[in-house]
Amino acid sequence: MQNSPGIALTATKLSHQVTLNSGNELNLINELSLTVQSGEHIAITGASGSGKSTLLSLLAGLESVQQGSLTFTHGGRSVEQRYLRQHSGFVFQQFHLLPELDALNNVALPLKLRAIKDAEVKAAQWLDNVGLSERKNQPISKLSGGEQQRVAIARAFVNKPSIIFADEPTGNLDEHTASEVASLMCQFARSNQTTLVLVTHNLSFAQQLDSQYCLANGALTHVR
Numbered sequence: 001m002q003n004s005p006g007i008a009l010t011a012t013k014l015s016h017q018v019t020l021n022s023g024n025e026l027n028l029i030n031e032l033s034l035t036v037q038s039g040e041h042i043a044i045t046g047a048s049g050s051g052k053s054t055l056l057s058l059l060a061g062l063e064s065v066q067q068g069s070l071t072f073t074h075g076g077r078s079v080e081q082r083y084l085r086q087h088s089g090f091v092f093q094q095f096h097l098l099p100e101l102d103a104l105n106n107v108a109l110p111l112k113l114r115a116i117k118d119a120e121v122k123a124a125q126w127l128d129n130v131g132l133s134e135r136k137n138q139p140i141s142k143l144s145g146g147e148q149q150r151v152a153i154a155r156a157f158v159n160k161p162s163i164i165f166a167d168e169p170t171g172n173l174d175e176h177t178a179s180e181v182a183s184l185m186c187q188f189a190r191s192n193q194t195t196l197v198l199v200t201h202n203l204s205f206a207q208q209l210d211s212q213y214c215l216a217n218g219a220l221t222h223v224r
């Protein structure tokens with residue numbers, strides 16, 4: 001994959017309904033529109049339960065669009081969901097790392113799955129970038145929360161994605177580690193011209209990005 005400028009996305013009048021256990025329908029997202037430019041870094045904030053993770057899943061193509069439309073362009077050309085998936089990186093709060101593998105193999109896995117040469121060399125380089133070269137052969141279960149989060153970041157970036165979707169990447173981290181993780185993500189995304197769509201409760205992280213939106217009552221307000 002080329003180290004190319006980021007994927008841009010446009011969401012138009014997205015609506016999303018979920019059915020609660022009570023049987024009631026909840027309109028989580030209501031005719032929401034959003035444009036994210038190529039290489040732009042945006043933060044989505046909002047109260048717990050406002051629908052941020054659901055919106056991120058929709059934008060990332062992990063959840064089917066019920067109403068409205070979602071389009072992606074890369075280098076000015078329209079691209080499909082399959083292309084998006086191949087060129088996306090994901091960083092989730094729960095990390096989704098494989099506990100039976102060590103740090104190196106967790107980071108190398110996306111490269112190995114695509115039969116990319118020198119997967120382990122590239123993975124080792126990214127572990128070095130996130131300050132974990134000393135821990136590369138350590139099983140995931142023997143890493144701290146912050147270290148696991150940094151492995152997840154290395155894994156998301158190792159493929160040189162054109163867009164990264166991150167859900168609470170600094171959740172559950174202490175203030176110092178959170179700020180380290182935030183700086184790493186901003187720095188890598190900036191230098192790789194990766195588009196970044198981030199959901200966070202961490203306002204100081206949100207303020208480091210190009211734009212900030214707040215989700216409430218199914219709609220986004222442009223904060224800055």
Ligand SMILES: Nc1ncnc2c1ncn2[C@@H]1O[C@H](COP(=O)(O)OP(=O)(O)OP(=O)(O)O)[C@@H](O)[C@H]1O
Pocket residue numbers: 018019020021028046047048049050051052053054055
């Ligand atoms: N598939 C679903 N079925 C039923 N309810 C759902 C579904 N998905 C989300 N919800 C509900 O929608 C609401 C919003 O969930 P979501 O995880 O998107 O919020 P959030 O803003 O990311 O919250 P938090 O900041 O606490 O992580 C929650 O009340 C959740 O229980």
